Amino acid sequence: MTDRPARRTQEQRRAETERRVLDAAMALIARSGSRAVTLAEVGEAAGYSRGIVYHHFGSRERLLEAVVDQAQRFDIPGYQGDGLDHLVRIIEAYLRNVVRRTPSARAFLQLWGEAIAAAPVLAPLFARRDADFRQLLADVVRQGVADGSVRPDANPAAAAVLIVGLVRGTGLQLIAEPPVRDVPALIQEAARSVRGAFAVTP
Structure with missing residues (x-):
């Protein structure tokens, strides 16, 4: 009998989704700036749909705000x-x-x-x-x-x-x-x- 991996909580799944979306957004912005970046493009790059990005961030403006917060961090x-x-x-x-x-x-x-x-x-x-x-x-x-x-x-x-x-x-x-x-x-x-x-x- 083998131990099954613990199932992730909803909060853990949400945090993972947001991390992947932010990573994808930062990679796209680093490559070509923010002006041409859309929620659909970010969702696709993160492996999700545009709807997931909208669900977690609500708007392109809120996504950019989260990117600024995350990208500015250093120890x-x-x-x-x-x-x-x-x-x-x-x-x-x-x-x-x-x-x-x-x-x-x-x-x-x-x-x-x-x-x-x-x-x-x-x-x-x-x-x-x-x-x-x-x-x-x-x-x-x-x-x-x-x-x-x-x-x-x-x-x-x-x-x-x-x-x-x-x-x-x-x-x-x-x-x-x-x-x-x-x-x-x-x-x-x-x-x-x-x-x-x-x-x-x-």
């Missing part, structure tokens, strides 16, 4: 007592995620480019998420000022804008066509630039 290092080091490790983690050139990273930067071009669905989604990312970075800068690792005259809000520009601009270049062969050296230069800009001077 953010924790604070270990040194705010400047924390800031640098966040930047390194962000750029390493881009360098992996996964469909999610490519899809995120494709969508961000469309949002910059004022895509009506994407622009407000990215406005909110970019504000959250800037807030995170500003809080890290404040923590660095408090623990003495970041120069006390640093402006957290301005620093956050500068850092987002650094990682997004570098990320766009890396995702399109890496401009340098030694990508780890590029990440190291980004880290060195941030340390030089915000470190406490002797």
